[in-house]
Amino acid sequence: MSTAKQSAPSLVRVPAPVNAHSHAFHRILRGRTHEGANGGAGNFWTWREQMYQAAAGLTPQAYEQLATAVFAEMVVSGYSAVGEFHYLHHGANGEPYAGAEQHSMELALARAAQAAGIRLVLLDTCYLQGGLDAQGQPTQLNPTQLRFTDGDAASWLERHGRLRTALSELDAGEGLVSLGAAIHSVRAVPPQQLGIIAARLDADLPLHVHLSEQPAENEACQAAFGLSPTGLLERQGLLGPRLSAVHATHLSDWDISALGKAGAGIVMCPTTEADLGDGIGPARELADAGAVISLGSDQHAVLDPYLEQRALEHGERLRSGQRGRFSPAQISAAAREGGLRALGLKPNDDHLLVRTDSMRTHGSRPAQLPLTATAADIAQVSINGKLVASNGVHTTLGDPAQLYTAFFEKYPEFL
Template structure:
């Protein structure tokens, strides 16, 4: 058994989360085995200065999109500039290049305060659509990258069958840039998913790497395939989907199927507590009701949604309807849990003209247990407690951003630059902006990005 002594920490208490001083954590098997406040450090304790919070969880990531940061704004940087660069980057990926890139991206997440990530993964095959000699080469590359970075990974293997859907419901074929994303049909994907789960479970610790499922979108998965997934997808894994990110998606779905994307999922029994709808920016009141009654999660990625001009999603209305809100970094316009928390509230303020749409406590919950509940990794509570996994981030209270801030209001002042130490599974993984075993993420990223145009 080992220990951490925290100068201050956000802990669970009878009256709700509170910041206590002199908090000593005893850890065993990667979990918090004991917690007392008002304590002094004991010999051998690792000292964490500042205010210690539960580490954050990133519920939606496309690791290769990190290539796009700061490179899709030529001219006015419209959607087509972004799309062209995204497809070019996807086409240049190989298992070796992706492992190196993802290792750097995951290291950036760890240093920023994330201890788990849901990787929405659809680059499965060679650029011409043929499988690799090692069937799961791309997926295993991502798993190895996560292990190298020490981050918990839920690999969300994605079904992507169509390039769009016509008004008559007939699916458009995948384009040349998309063929490496696809499988022969939904049954072939289910078979590949089963094989991947077996291989991952035999090769990696389950508390660190696990497999979930994703549907790219109702544009990418025609209705007849949604039916197959609903009937045959194992019940014990999470399911994610991009939902109503753009009005054009809703229009196409309604023309083809007579309902919204949320309505189409409900038609086939796919709106459940295990479902995480990503973005959910353009919803009808009925969509919100359906998602709330199902107890589904909505994963919002405010920095990406702003970067892509998606719009401001109805986060407050969804939460009030019973939806669990989670946060992700999607295309990694920023990798910063505090920035995403703040952007969620700021978007609500801009859309409603009102302050205080979410409390700081609710924002912290969206970045912790809201996000981990959507994944297959251990659930991370919004405040430290005995029995929880020992995933921690320490935040400097005296930086130029946080000086004078009330610690529980750090969602409105802190950034990833204020994260001084990160612990995952009871092990110190990052300190002073550097990964303990990999070094500076900036150097890793600079080297990895040299392989891409």
């Protein structure tokens, strides 16, 4: 038996990344949408059908257990904060939860974040119609989407105000949970309702929106309003520094200029955009125009902040045929400062200790870890002054894999 002592790992301290765009319930879909009927390859519609099935079946109790596992996985993977783009507001039949239970789904997410020790900005989402057809006509909500809607922007704003109080009471000064806002998309919220939100939503809150994720969205918006989605947001008074456009994949030169001049945020979700075949957005052009880039894991096909950072640069290289579209410092800033800005969070001391002597990172210069490291290289995660994860294990919740095991054993209908 060898008696040689193992040397201590070589560690570097880095600011902890921020996950600026998450749909926690999409984690159910990981590894389940890539095969279609009769063994063929799965396409976007395979994914969409299973997404609605997952959305239809979640109860507050199930969602809290699932989200606790998802947020724990985020924490051990190195994320210190998450913007949860949330629209599962009501019961499965669309009926609001009654009385003291009216915020059941939202509070389930907040309790899950508290259990995991991650900072949560709940981006409570306005969702009013099914979408726009190819001719630009609004479509009815499908049965699952009924649980997403408050009917109109005024009713959403009223519930949003009550939710802010409920979250504040739950957080009780701990500083982990806060409220933001989101518009699902210009497909899901009509122009006159966008104007109400622009006029009445608290100007201090971060506001997010899915924007131009697919060409069909642009085409329907142009058919309906004679404008791109970016142009419609500008017309309704919503472009500005507090707005974060999620995806922003298919943009015209005018769109890029307008978003940049407004100082808007852009939340790129590279692994999801690759997984869904959305395309590669013009991140470099947006940054050059004045927009601020941040990163999100969206549907959690992967939960690894280093892979999102790497994919931002790799996408740019593939799109342009050039290396060095973003420097390592700029990539790190997108993962950290860009995310804090997108979620309206103040600078803090949340940090990671990352191994620089693993088989992936040995020889890497610390500043270039975004191009070599993965979540497996994260030795410790500290959030809000507490050590919350060590070597892939959560300090209070344990191995996130066991949390998923418990969830799927209790709710096998999601398998």
